[in-house]
Amino acid sequence: MKTIPLILIGCGGVGCHLLQHIVSCRSLHSTQGLCLRVVGVADSKSLVVVEDLLNKGLDDSFLLELCQVKRGGESLSKLSHFGECRVFVHPESQGKILEIASQLGKRTGLVLVDCSASSDTIAVLKQGVDMGCCVVMANKKPLTSTMEDFEKLFTHPRRIRHESTVGAGLPAIASVNRIISSGDPVHRIIGSLSGTLGYVMSEVEDGKPLSQVVRAAKSLGYTEPDPRDDLGGMDVARKALILARILGRQISLDNIQIESLYPKEMGPDVMTVEDFLGHGLLLLDKDIQERVEKAASNGNVLRYVCVIEGPRCEVGVQELPKNSPLGRLRGSDNVLEIYTRCYSDQPLVIQGAGAGNDTTAAGVLADIVDVQDLFP
Numbered sequence: 001m002k003t004i005p006l007i008l009i010g011c012g013g014v015g016c017h018l019l020q021h022i023v024s025c026r027s028l029h030s031t032q033g034l035c036l037r038v039v040g041v042a043d044s045k046s047l048v049v050v051e052d053l054l055n056k057g058l059d060d061s062f063l064l065e066l067c068q069v070k071r072g073g074e075s076l077s078k079l080s081h082f083g084e085c086r087v088f089v090h091p092e093s094q095g096k097i098l099e100i101a102s103q104l105g106k107r108t109g110l111v112l113v114d115c116s117a118s119s120d121t122i123a124v125l126k127q128g129v130d131m132g133c134c135v136v137m138a139n140k141k142p143l144t145s146t147m148e149d150f151e152k153l154f155t156h157p158r159r160i161r162h163e164s165t166v167g168a169g170l171p172a173i174a175s176v177n178r179i180i181s182s183g184d185p186v187h188r189i190i191g192s193l194s195g196t197l198g199y200v201m202s203e204v205e206d207g208k209p210l211s212q213v214v215r216a217a218k219s220l221g222y223t224e225p226d227p228r229d230d231l232g233g234m235d236v237a238r239k240a241l242i243l244a245r246i247l248g249r250q251i252s253l254d255n256i257q258i259e260s261l262y263p264k265e266m267g268p269d270v271m272t273v274e275d276f277l278g279h280g281l282l283l284l285d286k287d288i289q290e291r292v293e294k295a296a297s298n299g300n301v302l303r304y305v306c307v308i309e310g311p312r313c314e315v316g317v318q319e320l321p322k323n324s325p326l327g328r329l330r331g332s333d334n335v336l337e338i339y340t341r342c343y344s345d346q347p348l349v350i351q352g353a354g355a356g357n358d359t360t361a362a363g364v365l366a367d368i369v370d371v372q373d374l375f376p
C-alpha cells in the first residue's frame with residue numbers, strides 16, 4: 001500500500017469537492033494500492049492538522065463535517081471541538097504548514113495542494129519545493145507571478161502538477177506536455193478558455209445585444225459576482241501565460257496584450273456593478289453588434305480567445321472561420337486548438353466544460369494520483 005500524505009490549502013468550492021472526491025474514491029484507490037492521507041486543511045484564517053502526523057490522516061467523517069462547516073460560510077476554527085486534531089490560526093498557520101513540510105517532505109513525502117485563489121501561498125509552495133514536497137495547483141496565481149517564482153516551482157518538474165489551472169479538468173496541460181516531450185514543435189495555440197466569454201460570444205453571434213447576454217449570464221450564475229472580472233480578460237490572460245510559459249516563453253502578464261470588453265471609464269474604480277449592468281453595458285451594444293455583422297459578412301464569427309504563436313501572446317476578440325472548432329463553439333465549453341508539425345492542417349482539439357467545482361476538483365485529484373510514483 002502506497003500512502004500519499006497531503007495538505008489542502010484552500011477549501012472553497014473546489015477544495016471541498018476535492019475532499020468529497022477523496023472520500024468517495026477510497027475503495028477505488030485501495031484496489032489500486034493507494035491511500036490519500038489528508039493531514040491538514042487550511043482556509044484563509046486557520047489550519048487544522050491531525051495530531052499523529054506520521055501515522056494518521058484526518059478521518060473521513062471529519063473531512064465531510066469540515067465541508068459542511070465551509071459550505072455554511074464559516075471558518076475552520078469552528079472545528080476546534082473535535083478530538084485528534086489541532087487548530088492553528090493566521091498568521092501562525094503558514095509557519096505550521098512549513099513545519100509539517102520539513103517534517104514529512106523528505107521522510108514520507110507530502111503533497112501541497114493549492115486550491116486557494118490567493119498569491120499568499122507562493123512563498124509556502126516555493127519553500128515546500130525545497131523541502132522535497134510535491135505541489136499540485138488549481139490556483140493560477142503562483143504560476144503567473146514572476147518568471148523567477150515560476151522557475152523556482154519547476155525546480156523538479158516531475159513534482160509539480162497544475163492541470164486544473166487551464167481548462168479545469170480538461171487534459172489541456174497534459175496534452176501540451178506530451179506534445180513537448182515528443183519533440184513535436186508547437187506552432188500555435190488558440191483557445192477559448194473562459195466559459196463565460198464563450199457563452200457571451202456565441203449568444204451575440206445570434207444577434208442578441210451584449211447587455212442582455214451579460215445580464216442573462218450573470219443570472220444563470222455563469223459570471224463572477226462582478227461580470228467585469230470575466231469581461232476584462234485577466235483570467236484568460238493568466239491561462240494564456242501558463243500555456244506560453246510551459247512552451248518555454250520567458251514572459252510575464254505585462255507582456256500579454258489584453259483586450260477588455262469594457263473601456264477603462266467603466267472600470268470597477270469608476271462605476272459600481274449596478275451602474276455597469278444598468279446603463280454602462282448598453283453603451284457597448286452597438287459596437288459589438290457592428291463587429292459581429294462585419295465578421296458574418298466575411299463568413300466568420302467572433303470569439304474571445306488567447307493566441308500563442310511565436311513571440312506573440314494575446315488575449316481578445318478575433319474573427320475566426322465559422323467552420324472551425326472554435327467557430328462551431330456554442331455555449332460555455334472551453335475549446336483549445338493546438339497546431340504542431342504533426343497536427344498542422346487539422347489541429348489537435350480539446351473541448352469540454354472548462355469550469356465547475358466538480359470537474360476542477362477531479363482534475364486536481366488526478367494530479368495527486370499522478371505523482372504517486374514519487375512516494376515510498
Ligand SMILES: NC(=O)c1ccc[n+]([C@@H]2O[C@H](COP(=O)([O-])OP(=O)(O)OC[C@H]3O[C@@H](n4cnc5c(N)ncnc54)[C@H](OP(=O)(O)O)[C@@H]3O)[C@@H](O)[C@H]2O)c1
Pocket residue numbers: 009010011012013014015042043044045075115116117118120121138139140141164165167168354355356357360
Ligand atoms: N471553480 C472553478 O470552476 C475553477 C476552475 C478552474 C480553476 N479554479 C481555481 O481554483 C481555485 C479555487 O477556486 P474556488 O472556486 O474553490 O475558490 P473559492 O471558493 O473562493 O475558495 C478559495 C479558498 O481558498 C481559501 N484561501 C484564500 N486565501 C488563502 C490563503 N492565503 N491560505 C489558505 N487558504 C486561502 C479561502 O478561504 P476562506 O474560506 O477562509 O475564504 C477559500 O477556502 C482558484 O484559484 C480558481 O481560480 C476554479
Ligand SMILES: *[C@@H]1O[C@H](CO)[C@@H](O)[C@H](O)[C@H]1NC(C)=O
Pocket residue numbers: 012013014016071356357
Ligand atoms: C461551487 O461551490 C461553491 C461553494 O460550495 C458554491 O457556492 C458554488 O455555487 C459552486 N459552483 C458551482 C458552479 O456549482
